[in-house]
Amino acid sequence: MNNTPDLFPHRILVVDDNPSIHEDFRKILCPAQSGQRASMDAMAFELFDDAPAAKPAISFEMDSAFQGEEALAKILSAEQAGRPYSLAFMDVRMPPGWDGVETISHIWKEYPHIQIVICTAYSDYSWDQILTKLGETDSLVILKKPFDQVEVLQLAHTLTKKWLLSRQANRRLASLDEMVQQRTQELSEANRHLEHEIQRRSLTEAALRESEERFHLAFESVPIALSIRRLDTKRYLDVNYCFAQLCGHPKDALLGKTPDELNLFAAPEAHRRLLQSLSEGRRVEQASLDIRRKDGQLRHTVISIELLRLGEHTCVLAALQDVTGQKELEAQLRQAQKMEAVGQLAAGVAHDFNNLLTVIHGYASLQLVKHNLETEVARAFTQVKLASERAAALTRQLLAFSRKQVVQRKPINLLATLGKMQAMLSRVLGEGIRLEVQGPEGLPLIHADESNLEQVIMNLSVNARDAMPHGGKLSLRARQASITPAQVAGHPDKHPGExxxxxxxxxxCGMDAATLGRIFEPFFTTKPIGRGTGLGLSTVYGIVKQHEGWIDVESQPGLGSTFRVFLPVAQGLPDSEPNSLPAPARVQPADTQGAILVVEDQADVRDYMCEVLSQNHFQVIAADSGADALSKWKNLPGKVSLLLTDLVMPDGVSGLMLAHRLLGLEPGLKVVYTSGYNPDAVASGNSLSEGVNFLPKPFNQDQLLETVRAALSAQSPPPRPFGADPHTLAAEPACASN
Known part of the structure; x- marks a missing residue:
């Protein structure tokens, strides 16, 4: 601090961009210079309630600055000259330079002792904002314009007095500090030899304490569960916070106890084998060991063990890492991979089986239209046809599970769908089961295939019905759910959103854990033989997955079951689906009686289609692959009205590629696609585009002819696959699963 003597008069700096303000302050603070001495003496009399001569004359010397930068320069110059300012009156708005708050901030960085009064008619800063920028201080006062002369004079007297007292106190403190430093130096010199001796003797103890502190700090703060126990008594000497958290016990409850007393290891013998390996000189690192928490919950850990010597005792240092979350993720991944593999297998079987069913059902239908069949032969073909239809229903369920069925999505209100199905569900459930349907008005729409959604509701309802053979209550509730990232953490098949x-x-009757783990597997059922296909819940699983949703299941034996299906809220519904099968251009052909190019790699299916079309007076050209069709097309320009092609063919030219090429050559060509798969699964799209003619396998002759004629007439109603109605497909009870 500057030790210059206290000077009179007090120096005051007025900082304002308005010259008239400076004149006003000069009249108040320096009345002798402005001819206002008599009035100021009278004001002082009012202020101090005494005759002017009774008070020591405190006079002021006033300087002016019109910008913040100028004020800072004057304050620094005055301090260096030994004539510091004790008080500054500061305007807030001083364009174009610093404003008042910025100026104060700069001044206090260089000269923090000056008292400051902020003067303004209005302020760009609230008091809280000023304190935020300048910090809490008792050296700052706000004076609102227009200000009262008495108030200005009172502030000048009070704050300069405060500055003077603070300056004197700081000098006294500096003097005392100097005395203390001198005495301290003397004491330090006197004690130096004693301290040296004490330091020498305590070096070993300090090093030991430091080592112990470092070990304790590392022991407690490391994010791995650590424990130390004696090898002979097996009692814990110390454990860290992570170990106590892992075990679910307070630290004090662990110390002095053995693992057996705490029932800590799920398999104590496994831990004993690890210690035996350690005693035989083998390293124990990253070994699996399950811990049983105080609440009975099991935690999977990996453990590493070392022997160490503490005093006279051999101890066991164990480091455990909780890998329960990792194990659960691995289990979820294995389950997802298993379901994906089963789905691929199911899809492949269904695809090949659909080709066979097309031939079986098709030729049986062809024979049944003949008029000269014997009764027994006709009955046999009828049974073949009915059996193939039942088999077709099963393959559709397999395709639903594998997410390769045909879906035609549209905006759907789930609550409205439940309302439409309520009467039918009541009939299916029977009189012994009470049905309750609940949901709020204004439920957001979902983007779904309505028949698929109805099948999910029906299968789950029938599943619940069969779980309540003696009656009960079935509740169907629709609601909106906002899923946060925290809720789906650790579940890669789930995503946050609406x-x-x-x-x-x-x-x-509910389900046990073993049954819960398999309920969505195709053909898994605990029903008696002949009472279920084991495809009910697997069909639900596939449909929900194909709609980018998931299913949560809660169940306990004897306590019933709850299935929660989550389907994403429709966002920005498109007018038509992108990335789907290309619809042929709506160009009316000049001759609709041209040939039909049939492209199918399965010979029996190809022969059946050609026979049906030929018998119905269509000219047919057959090709066994996409490449074969392209080769034959060279001799067919203008002669083909319709391309009837399978989507999946093995020669590298798929039905999709073939259609693109031929449509490029002849835009008026009509196209019908066939497949045992969902066409969008083959085309990597989202759903069936409007205007696409798709004939799912298996199909009968009526469906084939209807689709071909509709395509040639520039119409494309989606053909209904033969087989059972989706609402009548078998579903399984919750207690039996699938």
């Missing part, structure tokens, strides 16, 4: 949930709850 969803509509369907909750299906029953009061039935």
């Amino acid at each position: 969803y509509v949930s369907l909750e299906v709850s029953d009061t039935g």
